[in-house]
Amino acid sequence: MALHTVSSSAEDTFTMPLSERTLAKHRIPDVESDPRAVYQAIRAELLLDGNSSQNLATFCTTWSEDEVRxxxxxxxxxxxxxxxxxxxxxxxxxxxxxxxxxxxxxxxxxxxxxxxxxxxxxxxxxxxxxxxxxxxxxxxxxxxxxxxxxxxxxxxxxxxxxxxxxxxxxxxxxxxxxxxxxxxxxxxxxxxxxxxxxxxxxxxxxxxxxxxxxxxxxxxxxxxxxxxxxxxxxxxxxxxxxxxxxxxxxxxxxxxxxxxxxxxxxxxxxxxxxxxxxxxxxxxxxxxxxxxxxxxxxxxxxxxxxxxxxxxxxxxxxxxxxxxxLRLGRDGYRRVHQACAETARYLAERIAAMPQFALLYDGDGALPAVCYTLRQEQPFTLYDLSEQLRMRGWQVPTYPLPADRQDTVVQRVLVRHGVGRDEIALLADDIEHALGRLSSGTTRAPRQPGFHH
CATH class of the missing domain: 3.40.640.10 (Type I PLP-dependent aspartate aminotransferase-like (Major domain))
Structure with missing residues (x-):
C-alpha cells in the first residue's frame, strides 16, 4: 500500500518549531524560520495592541480604503x-x-x-x-x-x-x-x-x-x-x-x-x-x-x-x-468631515445631558471633536473614568490644561473618518454606565449570568 506524505505547505503553522518557543527578544536567532510561522507569531503578538478605531485620543488616520493599501x-x-x-x-x-x-x-x-x-x-x-x-x-x-x-x-x-x-x-x-x-x-x-x-x-x-x-x-x-x-x-x-x-x-x-x-x-x-x-x-x-x-x-x-x-x-x-x-476632491473632503462634525455634535449633546460634565468645546466651528471637564467636585476623577472606559477598549485621554489653567482637568474625544455614529453612541452609553458605577462607588462591572454548553 502506498504511503502518502502531507505537503509542508499544509503544515499547521502553530506546530512549526518557531511556535514551540518564545520569540527572540535580545539575540538574533541562529537559524531561519518558516515565513508563515513568523507571520502568525508576530500577528498574534500584535493582537495585544488596542483597537485603533477605539483610540479616541489620536488625531491620526486609522481607516483607509483598499486602493490606498x-x-x-x-x-x-x-x-x-x-x-x-x-x-x-x-x-x-x-x-x-x-x-x-x-x-x-x-x-x-x-x-x-x-x-x-x-x-x-x-x-x-x-x-x-x-x-x-x-x-x-x-x-x-x-x-x-x-x-x-x-x-x-x-x-x-x-x-x-x-x-x-x-x-x-x-x-x-x-x-x-x-x-x-x-x-x-x-x-x-x-x-x-x-x-x-x-x-x-x-x-x-x-x-x-x-x-x-x-x-x-x-x-x-x-x-x-x-x-x-x-x-x-x-x-x-x-x-x-x-x-x-x-x-x-x-x-x-x-x-x-x-x-x-x-x-x-x-x-x-x-x-x-x-x-x-x-x-x-x-x-x-x-x-x-x-x-x-x-x-x-x-x-x-x-x-x-x-x-x-x-x-x-x-x-x-x-x-x-x-x-x-484626487479621489475625494473638495466635495468628498467636505462630506467626510461634515459627517465627523455631525457625529461630534451628537456626542456633545449626549455629554451635555450628563449632569457631571461641563462642555469646553462642543464640536461646532473647529475640529470634529468634543472636550469637557467635570462640572463640580465628584466622588471620582476623569482619570478614574478613563480607566473604566479602557476596560471596554476605549482610549479617552485625560490631562490638565496648560498654564495658567492647570487646575482644570479635561477629557477629549476626537471623531475621525471611520468612527461612525453607532460607535460613538456605544461610547456615550459606556460613559453613562461608568458614571453610574463611579458615582455609587461600585467600580467593578456587575457579574453577568453566563451561558455554559
Missing amino acids: RLMAESLDKNMIDKDEYPQTAEMESRCVHILADLWHSPARRDTVGCSTTGSSEACMLGGLALKRRWRQRREAEGGPADRPNLVAGPVQVCWEKFARYFDVELRQVPLEAGATGLRPGQLRRYVDENTIGVVAILGVTFTCDYEPVAEIAKELDAIQADTGLDVPLHVDAASGGFVAPFLHPDLTWDFAIDRVSSINTSGHKYGLSPLGVGWVVWRAADLLPDDLVFNVDYLGGSMPTFALNFSRPGGEVIAQYYNL
Whole structure:
C-alpha cells in the first residue's frame, strides 16, 4: 500500500518549531524560520495592541480604503528622497504642494515652495528653521546681535518645545486666560520683541480642539509693527485644521489670504486622511525659504535639492495623499468631515445631558471633536473614568490644561473618518454606565449570568 506524505505547505503553522518557543527578544536567532510561522507569531503578538478605531485620543488616520493599501504595498521600494530614480513620485509630491498652496490661497500658487515630511512635527521644525534663519539674516543686516532668538506661541504641541530645545530658541509660551481655549491677540505685546523670530498660531489646539483666531492675531501683529516697527512673521500650525477649515469653514480667514502668514504646516495623516507618515509645509512665496537651508545632493543618480530633517523615507504616504486629493476632491473632503462634525455634535449633546460634565468645546466651528471637564467636585476623577472606559477598549485621554489653567482637568474625544455614529453612541452609553458605577462607588462591572454548553 502506498504511503502518502502531507505537503509542508499544509503544515499547521502553530506546530512549526518557531511556535514551540518564545520569540527572540535580545539575540538574533541562529537559524531561519518558516515565513508563515513568523507571520502568525508576530500577528498574534500584535493582537495585544488596542483597537485603533477605539483610540479616541489620536488625531491620526486609522481607516483607509483598499486602493490606498494597494498603492502603499506597490510603493514599498520607492525612496521619496531619490527624485532622479522616482521622478513621478517626486512629481506627485510637487502636485500636492501646489494643490495645498491653492487650497490655502497662496498668491504664488504655481510658483510657491513646500515639501512633504514624515508628519506635522517635522514640518513645524522646518517652518521654525526658516523663521530663525530669516530673523538672523535680518538682525545681522541691521547690525544687531542675533544670539537670543525667541518664538511666541500659546498652548502648543510638544513638537514646538522640541524645536526650541533642539535649535536653541527660547519658547515663550503664553499662558491661557480664564475661559480661553488658546492664544488671544491681546496677550502678544507682553511677549514680542526684537528677538522674536515669529509667532505661531494654532488651527486646532491639541488640548481643546478649538481654532485660535489667526486673523485677529495677525491684526495685533500689524498694530505692534505700526507702534514699534517690529515686523514679526506669523506661522500657522494647521496640523489638524489645515485639512478641515477649507472644507467645513470656507469663510474663515486664517491662511495665506492674510499677508502676515509666511508659512503653514499640516499633517496629511490626520484629517488629510492619509496613512501614517506624511506631513506638509508650504511657504507663502519662494523667497521666504532661505536658500542656504536647501541642500543639493548628487550621489543618487542626479543632482537634486532636499530640505528635511531626515533623508531616506518611503514615498507611499505621499502617493496615498495624492490619491486622496484626487479621489475625494473638495466635495468628498467636505462630506467626510461634515459627517465627523455631525457625529461630534451628537456626542456633545449626549455629554451635555450628563449632569457631571461641563462642555469646553462642543464640536461646532473647529475640529470634529468634543472636550469637557467635570462640572463640580465628584466622588471620582476623569482619570478614574478613563480607566473604566479602557476596560471596554476605549482610549479617552485625560490631562490638565496648560498654564495658567492647570487646575482644570479635561477629557477629549476626537471623531475621525471611520468612527461612525453607532460607535460613538456605544461610547456615550459606556460613559453613562461608568458614571453610574463611579458615582455609587461600585467600580467593578456587575457579574453577568453566563451561558455554559
